[in-house]
Amino acid sequence: MNFKEKCYQLLKKVPKGKIVTYKSLAEALNTGAYRAVGMAMKSNPHAPKVPCHRVICSNGSLGGYTSNNRINIQKKLNLLKAEGIEIKNNKIDLGKYLYKFKE
DNA sequence: TATTTGACCAAGA
DNA sequence: ATCTTGGCCAAAT
Numbered sequence: 001m002n003f004k005e006k007c008y009q010l011l012k013k014v015p016k017g018k019i020v021t022y023k024s025l026a027e028a029l030n031t032g033a034y035r036a037v038g039m040a041m042k043s044n045p046h047a048p049k050v051p052c053h054r055v056i057c058s059n060g061s062l063g064g065y066t067s068n069n070r071i072n073i074q075k076k077l078n079l080l081k082a083e084g085i086e087i088k089n090n091k092i093d094l095g096k097y098l099y100k101f102k103e
Numbered sequence: 104t105a106t107t108t109g110a111c112c113a114a115g116a
Numbered sequence: 117a118t119c120t121t122g123g124c125c126a127a128a129t
Contacts, residue, residue: 003125003126003127004126004127026124026125031125031126032124032125033124033125033126034124034125035124035125035126036124036125036126036127037125037126039125039126039127039128040126040127043127
């Protein structure tokens with residue numbers, strides 16, 4: 001299985017109402033390639049099956065979605081709100097919504 | 104095979 | 117608080 005597919009599998013494990021950071025996701029993959037994880041997302045061959053909108057930056061910002069345009073960011077933000085996540089000033093409470101893979 | 108790039112992260116100024 | 121720099125790993129060229 002390629003690195004990307006592992007990212008997708010792991011990302012699909014993330015429950016609704018929770019989010020993960022690129023770093024945490026990479027850590028769960030037993031690696032530190034958080035940047036490569038982002039690449040895997042933009043490739044996104046599995047489209048809506050993989051909740052790439054649940055993946056955000058470690059600083060609490062949304063990161064990117066289809067592009068780095070604010071408009072698309074709004075869309076991602078809206079999806080997260082639909083999950084029950086509250087965003088404050090385009091920032092998310094990591095300690096509250098960050099999902100941990102290992103336990 | 105080597106260099107560059109990227110939906111990033113952490114630290115320094 | 118924001119901006120810049122260096123570093124990380126994998127994929128693209």
